[in-house]
Amino acid sequence: MHSITSAFKPDASGNPPKQQEYIPNLKLSDGNEIPMLGYGLGTANFKRGGDTAFNQQIVDHTVTAIKAGYYHLDGAEAYGNEQELGAAIQAAGVPREKLFVTTKTSCRAGETVETAFSRSLAKLGLDYVDLYLIHQPYFAKTPADQQAKWAEMEAIKESGRARSIGVSNYLQEDLEPILATARFPPVVNQIEYHPYLQHGDLVAYHRNNGIAVEAYAPLTAITKAAPGPCDAVYARLASKYGVSDGDIALRWCLDQGIVALTTSGNEQRLQGYLSKLPAFHLTPKEVDEISASGREKHFRGFWLAKFAADDRR
Ligand SMILES: NC(=O)c1ccc[n+]([C@@H]2O[C@H](COP(=O)([O-])OP(=O)(O)OC[C@H]3O[C@@H](n4cnc5c(N)ncnc54)[C@H](O)[C@@H]3O)[C@@H](O)[C@H]2O)c1
Numbered sequence: 001m002h003s004i005t006s007a008f009k010p011d012a013s014g015n016p017p018k019q020q021e022y023i024p025n026l027k028l029s030d031g032n033e034i035p036m037l038g039y040g041l042g043t044a045n046f047k048r049g050g051d052t053a054f055n056q057q058i059v060d061h062t063v064t065a066i067k068a069g070y071y072h073l074d075g076a077e078a079y080g081n082e083q084e085l086g087a088a089i090q091a092a093g094v095p096r097e098k099l100f101v102t103t104k105t106s107c108r109a110g111e112t113v114e115t116a117f118s119r120s121l122a123k124l125g126l127d128y129v130d131l132y133l134i135h136q137p138y139f140a141k142t143p144a145d146q147q148a149k150w151a152e153m154e155a156i157k158e159s160g161r162a163r164s165i166g167v168s169n170y171l172q173e174d175l176e177p178i179l180a181t182a183r184f185p186p187v188v189n190q191i192e193y194h195p196y197l198q199h200g201d202l203v204a205y206h207r208n209n210g211i212a213v214e215a216y217a218p219l220t221a222i223t224k225a226a227p228g229p230c231d232a233v234y235a236r237l238a239s240k241y242g243v244s245d246g247d248i249a250l251r252w253c254l255d256q257g258i259v260a261l262t263t264s265g266n267e268q269r270l271q272g273y274l275s276k277l278p279a280f281h282l283t284p285k286e287v288d289e290i291s292a293s294g295r296e297k298h299f300r301g302f303w304l305a306k307f308a309a310d311d312r313r
């Protein structure tokens, strides 16, 4: 259902293409394309609750990422930094049509998607986003709540102000009611995904239903869950390919056709991914080796309270 297309787009002005343009795009079920590596504004750069002051450091970090070649930018109203993301887009000077901008609705109680979306667009200073997501399924008490919210998302898509629409943190049981009534099915589900959280058959369910997977927290086995059974496999493959263990962790997503979202304030690290990732692939056997090691450990880093409360998978 999803094909990976070459994203090599020589610059009309003759400038060499940015490295991100060597990272492929993934074709989505609505015909649009998403760059397979994205820069997230949700972890290193988000504002703590209640902080509304404009934060120039977030702008500077994001400009650095865009200038390094990260053209896929993953934001959300919950991160409190859409204004800074918009300012960074302005300041970086990359033409809007080259960027892929995502934001997400928190589905605040008593508020329509239209209200949330208009506020996000205004903060971003944009007239459209490439991808608009429902941030999490936990607002819904019933399947009918999911279906009603999704119908509101479809109205945003129909208005042309979000080129694509999708969801985040959904499990199969959350997706099923949406797929039953959708006129425009979600094109992506953004989930925590790394070797220690492979979600059983959830990724296969996505493949069977034409929904692309975006992996957030793809470096977890290195950054939060070490030591663990993947360490030795990452180290061996990093040495084989002359790359970092982070490159191996990201490649493990990309080589399964999964979009990877990462972030860093460290420009060298960001540039490292862009220079190394296009230069190698893991073999299917190596992908499987990482998956098999990962299944020996379970680790979840986000939305823990929801899982504890609902006893979700
Ligand atoms: N939809 C959701 O619910 C949700 C949840 C979490 C994140 N996200 C999105 O995904 C993006 C990426 O998530 P993430 O930050 O968890 O991804 P990630 O796993 O790539 O982790 C990135 C973090 O790890 C650090 N890091 C990288 N290499 C390291 C190393 N070798 N040693 C130590 N630290 C290292 C970086 O500085 C950065 O802070 C977020 O910014 C956000 O946009 C979405």
Ligand SMILES: OCCc1c[nH]c2ccccc12
Binding pocket: 042, 043, 046, 076, 078, 079, 302
């Ligand atoms: O993206 C969902 C998880 C998350 C990361 N950073 C945040 C800041 C505010 C709300 C949610 C998040």
